[in-house]
Amino acid sequence: MGPNLPTFYEEPVHVVKGDGVWLWDAEGRKYLDCYNNVPHVGHCNPRVVEAIQRQAATLNTHTRYLHDGILDYIEALTATMDASLNTAILTCTGSEANDIALRMAEAVTGKRGIIATDATYHGNTALVSQLGTSNAPGVGFGLGQYFRFVEAPDSYRAPDPDGTIFAARVAAQIAALKADGTGFAALLICPYFLNEGFPDHPDGWLGPVARVVRDAGGLLICDEVQSGFGRTGTHMWAHQKMGVVPDIMTLGKPMANGHPVGGVVADRDLVSAFRDGYRYFNTFGGNPVSCAAAMAVLQEIADRDLVAHAKRVGDHARARLNALAARHEVIGDVRGSGLIFGAEMVLDRDSKAPATGFTDRVINAMRHRGIIHSKLGRYMNTLKIRPPMPFSVENADLLFDTLDQVLTETPVAP
Amino acid sequence: MGPNLPTFYEEPVHVVKGDGVWLWDAEGRKYLDCYNNVPHVGHCNPRVVEAIQRQAATLNTHTRYLHDGILDYIEALTATMDASLNTAILTCTGSEANDIALRMAEAVTGKRGIIATDATYHGNTALVSQLGTSNAPGVGFGLGQYFRFVEAPDSYRAPDPDGTIFAARVAAQIAALKADGTGFAALLICPYFLNEGFPDHPDGWLGPVARVVRDAGGLLICDEVQSGFGRTGTHMWAHQKMGVVPDIMTLGKPMANGHPVGGVVADRDLVSAFRDGYRYFNTFGGNPVSCAAAMAVLQEIADRDLVAHAKRVGDHARARLNALAARHEVIGDVRGSGLIFGAEMVLDRDSKAPATGFTDRVINAMRHRGIIHSKLGRYMNTLKIRPPMPFSVENADLLFDTLDQVLTETPVAP
Structure with missing residues (x-):
């Protein structure tokens, strides 16, 4: 290894x-x-295990053939969200999902400037690994030029009770991206800032930064890989708690309790713009076993009122x-x-x-x-x-x- | 969708x-x-299904805890290859594997120029999707500048019986990459050119192009996603058939019979160079269920002499x-x-x-x-x-x- x-x-x-x-x-x-969020509904959850066992023994192909499982799942998933989040691409990992989300933002805005916090992590592809600050200098096919970082919110040491300080930091980086000719495509954040230490913010705290992003013509991408599927207890999705509807939402780890499933959810027009740019196909993404596992997770959350x-x-x-x-x-x-x-x-x-x-x-x-x-x-x-x-x-x-x-x-x- | x-x-x-x-x-x-290569050892192969069923009901975590399954699998996998292909990173998809392989080449050579054929496909991440020619102009975060394409071999219309014409085409693109300041990092090919129409070449045909690549200080990456695991009938890996040992080999689709598993195999020093550049971790990659499914595929190939x-x-x-x-x-x-x-x-x-x-x-x-x-x-x-x-x-x-x-x-x- x-x-x-x-x-x-x-x-x-x-x-x-x-x-x-x-x-x-x-x-x-x-x-x-007390740590693992991937086995979201519990290690070896019987309903998820049974769903995997049954579907693996029945059929496991890909979405170039028709299969009801992926449609049923996307309908059930998007039913938990705002009406604008109505279309989904299923992947195998959250990294693949964020890799699509960033390209969606580029395809729609025509710009490449991406902003994230300076204490985060959003995945491991060449493009997405640029969202963290741990890569060695000089690697990554020059992609680093398109990424800018803002100081992560910190409710304990530097309170920002209404989110306006964070919004101003993002506004400054947007201005810098515009000034250097890169242009601004998207802000990508975990809406509950889990990697940043889940700062204590009141509900609705993301409102000001969302306005700054939209006023600048960019997209708000919420990475709900860690914060979603009811983790915060008050809402199914942390963006709902924080008072915003993202343009793009990405999903991963807990989505199928450890089975490799991720996803991107957005408005149909955004997905179309991406699919016009790329002839995207994911061999394993949304396959029948993946969808059976993911559906079982959704059902467990609902039936057990998790x-x-x-x-x-x-x-x-x-x-x-x-x-x-x-x-x-x-x-x-x-x-x-x-x-x-x-x-x-x-x-x-x-x-x-x-x-x-x-x-x-x-x-x-x-x-x-x-x-x-x-x-x-x-x-x-x-x-x-x-x-x-x-x-x-x-x-x-x-x-x-x-x-x-x-x-x-x-x-x-x- | x-x-x-x-x-x-x-x-x-x-x-x-x-x-x-x-x-x-x-x-x-x-x-x-007569088409699907993902269910390599047969749809719903009983041994693979049983392995998935058993492991999914026992444990499915990640490689930040120790687990024997991944070590046993990598040992069994690399035992089928040249001694220099001794270290592996497991991923969820072939796309993730090729995304790593290209960054490995950049990390080792310090260059970014990648060459592929003009009729191929190697995956769907922002970086890897550049290896095909189907993206719309202007998308892909400017990565297109690092990719050059050579005419795919065509044994029927333009015979090249000893591979020297193909080698010369690659040499010309290497020269062009050096001339424009990009530099040459790697040639990435399927060693049996499946997407290009599996041209009829004698065993050993890749020898000349491999020499051109090595003489120029670049790496030879063989994408065995389609050609590997015994598909060609004469060898376990198509690069063996074509007379070369790649610096990096990538794997995907058939690896676990449809369960989302991919991988990169290389020499330990190459893997180290990549890991020095990136703090790489893949949540689902090489998890216990993935390794159980992949091991069952290897065992089926061996036991049934496939x-x-x-x-x-x-x-x-x-x-x-x-x-x-x-x-x-x-x-x-x-x-x-x-x-x-x-x-x-x-x-x-x-x-x-x-x-x-x-x-x-x-x-x-x-x-x-x-x-x-x-x-x-x-x-x-x-x-x-x-x-x-x-x-x-x-x-x-x-x-x-x-x-x-x-x-x-x-x-x-x-």
Whole structure:
């Protein structure tokens, strides 16, 4: 597989089995999974597994033949959205979805300038990997020239309660793109800014930046790979929570519970403009097994009322985190919505100096006590807790009882 | 799904079930599948289905945790290749694989000039879609500037028996890339030129072009998405048949029988150079279910001796095609190896004028008689027969008995 492979933890976990919110390693040790969003409706969810098993044994071809599964799925998916989000292209990954979205923006605007935040990630193709800042200089076929980054929102250190500061930052980059002749095509963001540390913003916070984008003739692309499918507990899609309707929405990871499915949703005219530019076909995208798995996920979310469940458990979790914050000075800020939540760790509440090394030690200590989660944010000092959606109040209590012990036992140090 | 969706046939087939080399439509009509290479070891192959069913019910996470499946698979895969092809990155699609291969070439050579043939296709990302010539002008973030095309080989109309003409064409484009300051990074080809109409070349034919590429400091990338996994009947990989070892090999469609799996294989140093340039991670790539499906395909090929089987059935098929050519003047040329074979249709054997419209009518007539295949090549007048690997001598006889009738009944006209 080559060197420099990313793995989790100082001692990576060797997993062999999953069930609901639980994982088991090769020694039979059980872990509470408070991290993985790909198995959205639970590891080895019986309905999804059954759908994959049945369809894989019946037929798995591609969309050059007709098959009802893809049409039924796109109808069910787009029924959860604004009427303008009515047409979809199914892919195998969120990266492929964002790669299409950026080309859609170019095809419609005739411009190439793309804006993202400086602490994000949107995928791994040559084009899409430019949306992050981790590539080495000089690689990427010169695509870097079209990308500009704005400082990510940070509700803890630099509050922007109504979103106007963020909107002004984007406006400045739009002006710079216009001034240098590149022109402005699109702003691409996760509407709940999960990679940026899910800053605490009121509902409707994206309104000002959406107006700036539209006034400049650009498109708003919302990457709902992490924030969608009810993760935030209050809405099926985080853009609804944040008060905007994107021109293009992209989907990935949780869409089919780990089966490789992604997608792009937009207005029919936008999809047409893209298809006029490219004779796009995706061999595996939207194949019968992929659609069966994705449909089972949608059905599980609806039948088990998982969006409301995420809100109920998330509210309990944040209450427990706030109670921990009253006892542990190292917790500087508690944030989140639904089943994405966490706490920022600081060496000192006044200076807000990030406790990055401490956070890493906490995560590794939790792993050795059978609790799996991670960290994120600009300073990598924010606990990232983003479990499968069936995560329960009991699971949250086990997580925070254990975290309480680990925070008590781990010396606070940089 | 939007307009301009590619489908097959004037009346697309609505398939609902597959088994081995057979497909069924919604009215219960049975079709002999002489076209689909994605279900490489047969539609709904029991071993692959069982592997997917078992692993989907056990665990499906990602490679940030350790899992034996991906290591076992990469070892088994690379054991079929030259020792220099020892390291692999697993993806979800062939497009993702080629997207990595091109960036690998840029990372290693420091150059961006890519050469391909003018009648090919290598995938659908922003970068990789530049390898075809079907994009509208002005789209693709300016990437077109790095791509140059050489006339595809054509053994029927412009013989090049030892490959030196093709090598000279590539040399000319390398010189042009160097002259305009772009520099030369890689030649990317299907080693059996399937999209170009699988021209009839002797084994070892790629030797001269490989020397030209290496002498110029570039890499040879072989896209084995269509030509690999024993399709040609004489070798597991078509580059072995054509007498070269590529620097990078890419894989896709048949790799896991329709489950979304692709891959890049190269020397460890090349993979390292890529990973130094990009912090690459693919959420679904190489996940436990994908690896279980891909491993089952490799095992089926070995246990059922499908490479030798492809040679035996392919030899029979070409003999039958040659017999048809003796009776139908419209067949201008018979070509192929193993289970990729076909015939070029011409209005006149002297002028070799392509019978493009006729070919289309034949394919639609065959579809109405329950035989599924397609066409390809520069003039879209070559029957493309590329069935699942378990395709038998009996299946071939049904195909050619039916083709004989259709060729007899269809008036030869442009």
